Amino acid sequence: MKLFRRKKIQKVDEIEEKNSNNKRKNRTNEDPQHESYIEKIALEGFHIPMDIRDRGYQIEQRAGKEYPFRSYILNFGNTSISTGELDTLFRAGALNINFHLSKLTKSQAVNKYKRAVTDEAARALQMQKAGNEIDFTEAIKARDKADHLLQEISDGYNDGFLGTMAVTLFGEDDKTLDSMGILIQDSVEHNEHSLRPLYNRQKDGWLSSLPLSPNMLASTVDKRFFDRTAIVATSPFYSSKIPFSGGVPLGENLHNRNMEFLNVFAPYLENYSSLIVGTSGSGKSFSNKYISSSQILLGNRIFSIDPDGENGPICVLMGGKEVEIREGGQNTINPCALTEEEVEHTLPNGRRVSQVIVPIGSKVGRLVSFYNKLLDGMNSQEKELIKKAILDVIKDWGITEDPESLYEKEKRPVRQKNGEIIYKKQRKVEFTLSDIYKQLLKNNTSGYNLDNLTFQEMIDLDSRRLLKVLRGYLRDRPDGIIFDGQTQFGGEKIENLLDDIPWVNFNIKAIEGSDIYDIVFYVLTVLGWEYFVKRPSLRKYRKRLKIEEAWRMKHIDGAMLFVEELARRSRKYNAGVDIITQDLKPFLNDPNGQAVVKQATSALFLRIGAMNNDEKEELQSIFNLSEGELEIICRKPSESENDQTKGEGIIRVGGSSAYIKVNVSDEMRAFIDTDPDYLIRNGLMPSVDEIIDENSEMSTEEKEGVFAWG
Ligand SMILES: Nc1ncnc2c1ncn2[C@@H]1O[C@H](COP(=O)(O)OP(=O)(O)O)[C@@H](O)[C@H]1O
Numbered sequence: 001m002k003l004f005r006r007k008k009i010q011k012v013d014e015i016e017e018k019n020s021n022n023k024r025k026n027r028t029n030e031d032p033q034h035e036s037y038i039e040k041i042a043l044e045g046f047h048i049p050m051d052i053r054d055r056g057y058q059i060e061q062r063a064g065k066e067y068p069f070r071s072y073i074l075n076f077g078n079t080s081i082s083t084g085e086l087d088t089l090f091r092a093g094a095l096n097i098n099f100h101l102s103k104l105t106k107s108q109a110v111n112k113y114k115r116a117v118t119d120e121a122a123r124a125l126q127m128q129k130a131g132n133e134i135d136f137t138e139a140i141k142a143r144d145k146a147d148h149l150l151q152e153i154s155d156g157y158n159d160g161f162l163g164t165m166a167v168t169l170f171g172e173d174d175k176t177l178d179s180m181g182i183l184i185q186d187s188v189e190h191n192e193h194s195l196r197p198l199y200n201r202q203k204d205g206w207l208s209s210l211p212l213s214p215n216m217l218a219s220t221v222d223k224r225f226f227d228r229t230a231i232v233a234t235s236p237f238y239s240s241k242i243p244f245s246g247g248v249p250l251g252e253n254l255h256n257r258n259m260e261f262l263n264v265f266a267p268y269l270e271n272y273s274s275l276i277v278g279t280s281g282s283g284k285s286f287s288n289k290y291i292s293s294s295q296i297l298l299g300n301r302i303f304s305i306d307p308d309g310e311n312g313p314i315c316v317l318m319g320g321k322e323v324e325i326r327e328g329g330q331n332t333i334n335p336c337a338l339t340e341e342e343v344e345h346t347l348p349n350g351r352r353v354s355q356v357i358v359p360i361g362s363k364v365g366r367l368v369s370f371y372n373k374l375l376d377g378m379n380s381q382e383k384e385l386i387k388k389a390i391l392d393v394i395k396d397w398g399i400t401e402d403p404e405s406l407y408e409k410e411k412r413p414v415r416q417k418n419g420e421i422i423y424k425k426q427r428k429v430e431f432t433l434s435d436i437y438k439q440l441l442k443n444n445t446s447g448y449n450l451d452n453l454t455f456q457e458m459i460d461l462d463s464r465r466l467l468k469v470l471r472g473y474l475r476d477r478p479d480g481i482i483f484d485g486q487t488q489f490g491g492e493k494i495e496n497l498l499d500d501i502p503w504v505n506f507n508i509k510a511i512e513g514s515d516i517y518d519i520v521f522y523v524l525t526v527l528g529w530e531y532f533v534k535r536p537s538l539r540k541y542r543k544r545l546k547i548e549e550a551w552r553m554k555h556i557d558g559a560m561l562f563v564e565e566l567a568r569r570s571r572k573y574n575a576g577v578d579i580i581t582q583d584l585k586p587f588l589n590d591p592n593g594q595a596v597v598k599q600a601t602s603a604l605f606l607r608i609g610a611m612n613n614d615e616k617e618e619l620q621s622i623f624n625l626s627e628g629e630l631e632i633i634c635r636k637p638s639e640s641e642n643d644q645t646k647g648e649g650i651i652r653v654g655g656s657s658a659y660i661k662v663n664v665s666d667e668m669r670a671f672i673d674t675d676p677d678y679l680i681r682n683g684l685m686p687s688v689d690e691i692i693d694e695n696s697e698m699s700t701e702e703k704e705g706v707f708a709w710g
């Protein structure tokens with residue numbers, strides 16, 4: 001009996017070991033080496049009284065005792081199963097669990113799901129006729145889910161399995177068995193799960209939950225359909241490879257030694273957002289740079305925000321351009337940038353249609369967030385004054401929801417690259433912080449002078465702080481150039497930059513620690529959305545907006561919400577957002593932040609490091625990680641000098657995951673590694689002389705590349 005006090009999942013080698021250890025402890029007078037496995041686990045029998053239908057007794061003659069047991073089957077219903085859901089069972093003590101799985105052939109799985117789609121559609125129809133709104137929505141959801149799965153399976157991105165989970169619980173005596181039984185039944189009873197005692201089938205149940213035993217619970221109702229994701233949730237590392245669908249090579253699968261590819265644009269993904277997480281030094285930037293370089297080779301476009309200023313070399317190598325943002329520099333990013341976008345509506349007849357509009361409401365919200373940060377928070381009166389000024393400017397500039405309003409009325413001649421002249425409508429210049437400031441003067445003061453921005457008297461005293469503080473961010477002040485004016489970089493218009501260059505990297509290392517750091521971060525993200533993701537001329541390209549150290553968004557009210565929208569809506573524009581972060585907490589603590597990371601349909605989890613159990617559980621439930629995966633991610637850093645675990649982690653694409661190590665060729669590594677030891681060893685560390693010498697000869701583009709090495 002002692003043997004079965006341990007939980008067992010069908011993982012044979014583990015069971016074998018545990019059992020033999022047990023045995024050694026219990027019966028030292030026998031030589032365990034001469035016992036076969038079957039002998040080791042052999043039982044002395046069981047009996048099931050004729051008059052009892054839901055209980056049996058296991059006989060242990062040596063102890064002169066009988067123990068009661070009750071066998072169950074675990075029902076799952078139609079909901080998906082997620083990791084951690086069966087923890088109560090695993091922790092319940094004297095309990096055997098066997099999970100019997102058989103893989104369906106593709107055609108079996110497809111047939112099964114075709115039927116499910118039809119069944120759910122029929123149910124929906126019935127419910128609609130009966131006017132049962134709630135069940136109708138449920139059925140539609142179930143149908144869509146089944147349909148999605150059907151797609152995945154028939155495209156070969158998913159597999160179907162039939163599974164039965166047999167459970168036998170043991171107790172000291174009948175009473176303990178009953179109360180323990182009720183307890184575990186209660187605790188798994190949620191989310192359409194239930195633990196059903198095997199009435200009149202105790203023998204089958206008892207046998208089915210023995211190690212190595214075949215499944216005796218073979219009728220159709222005892223089996224439940226599982227897809228790959230559900231399997232991962234119940235057995236660590238079932239799904240240890242990613243189905244190949246293109247994308248970029250990332251590293252070696254440490255289980256089967258194959259190359260794994262990361263396809264953030266895999267056709268079966270619901271959106272193209274991706275996540276890279278890991279502690280400092282775990283290899284996030286390294287992996288990201290490597291991924292980026294291959295993405296450029298595939299013809300993708302990249303807009304990256306680079307807080308550590310380390311993307312320069314690889315970006316320039318790949319034909320990209322680096323823009324360095326510094327205080328007192330000559331670059332301007334206009335936070336007022338406003339472009340048209342596609343929104344979806346539901347018509348009264350239920351049809352979804354999309355429409356192109358100028359999203360004035362959300363733009364005003366984002367600008368208010370911006371001002372809120374500049375002003376270190378605003379009271380509601382101040383907020384109102386700012387909002388009014390912004391709306392007045394928008395009106396004054398003739399901008400409405402109609403996209404035409406972003407363009408001038410008259411067509412003008414434009415010379416094309418090939419010398420040809422065509423007539424087209426030009427985009428209006430953008431309004432700027434100066435325009436909003438002037439509007440504040442008009443709205444709240446008397447005797448104002450819009451040329452030198454002075455006034456005689458303040459009419460609305462609530463505008464006092466606004467007029468004073470915001471004056472410091474206008475163009476004639478040192479902090480003003482960066483935000484006040486048309487967006488341009490070294491005299492080059494952002495349009496030209498984005499249209500002609502595959503990768504634009506914004507290096508913001510120079511302003512690290514300055515007051516404007518967070519706000520520059522935010523404004524660049526807004527720029528990425530307005531100008532890069534939504535850009536009509538880039539429509540045909542797949543695009544990545546890469547935000548490194550993205551947790552910084554928590555410093556700005558409303559920014560997480562913005563990133564969430566960005567991640568969700570960019571698929572429409574053939575684009576995805578990459579969130580690269582060392583810290584998940586700021587995301588998990590914020591509902592919008594949670595949505596941001598949960599939405600990521602592909603992810604690379606590098607080493608996160610030791611965590612307490614609560615944190616582990618949270619991580620596990622949000623990302624549906626298996627025990628084995630979690631173990632890898634939570635490993636402590638190695639203390640050895642030649643630690644090879646950097647770049648090791650779990651890659652996840654849709655429902656599949658694999659344990660990999662990011663591998664980079666030596667040639668590529670020279671452009672990616674930032675470890676000083678590595679650079680010196682390989683003669684790659686530029687000396688101070690070199691920088692000064694080359695400076696005088698190189699173009700600015702190349703110069704920036706060299707600086708970023710340091
Ligand atoms: N896959 C890898 N293979 C070899 N070395 C790596 C790998 N990933 C990271 N490293 C080493 O670790 C250093 C730090 O990695 P980095 O990506 O900058 O960490 P972070 O997660 O803080 O961004 C790199 O410069 C490189 O030397």
Ligand SMILES: [Mg+2]
Binds near residue numbers: 281
């Ligand atoms: Mg980094």
